[in-house]
Amino acid sequence: MTNPPSPKGKRLVKINAITQAKLIKLLLDGTYTCAELAQETGLHYVTVLQYTRELHREGAVHIRAWEKDIHGRDSMKIYKLGAGRDAKRSKMTTYERQTRYRAKKKAMQHAQVMAGQARYVQSANGQLRFEQLPLAA
Numbered sequence: 001m002t003n004p005p006s007p008k009g010k011r012l013v014k015i016n017a018i019t020q021a022k023l024i025k026l027l028l029d030g031t032y033t034c035a036e037l038a039q040e041t042g043l044h045y046v047t048v049l050q051y052t053r054e055l056h057r058e059g060a061v062h063i064r065a066w067e068k069d070i071h072g073r074d075s076m077k078i079y080k081l082g083a084g085r086d087a088k089r090s091k092m093t094t095y096e097r098q099t100r101y102r103a104k105k106k107a108m109q110h111a112q113v114m115a116g117q118a119r120y121v122q123s124a125n126g127q128l129r130f131e132q133l134p135l136a137a
Helices: 016-031 034-041 043-057 093-113
Strands: 061-068 076-080 117-121 128-132
Touching: 016 034, 016 076, 016 128, 034 043, 034 076, 043 061, 043 076, 093 117, 093 128
Parallel strands: none
Antiparallel strands: 061 076, 117 128
16 A cells, blocks of 8 residues: 655655665765755655654664755765764865855846946055945936
């Protein structure tokens, strides 16, 4: 007997021996994020998160690696079955964070100048400064 489809169209499966076996088999490989584990097993994402957290708390799995999100931060854990040391989470230094912010800000200002919404004006000291143009009514 199969479970009825969820409103989103995905087939939700209650945890049982077969889904646990699938999850353990995928954890042996150690290359899947929790979202991928949920997709492969048919379990809900939150169920996979709870299950992997409990396995990690008991020492049955360890964090093999970290996957970066769209902002470049290590945020998605990749678990591997078995005891082992957790992979270190890399962090950006303050210098790297500031450099990235300034480059992003400069690129946005340049895009505004190219779109005609702002301009660069020469200051009294000879330096160029960014100036936002007033909005046309």
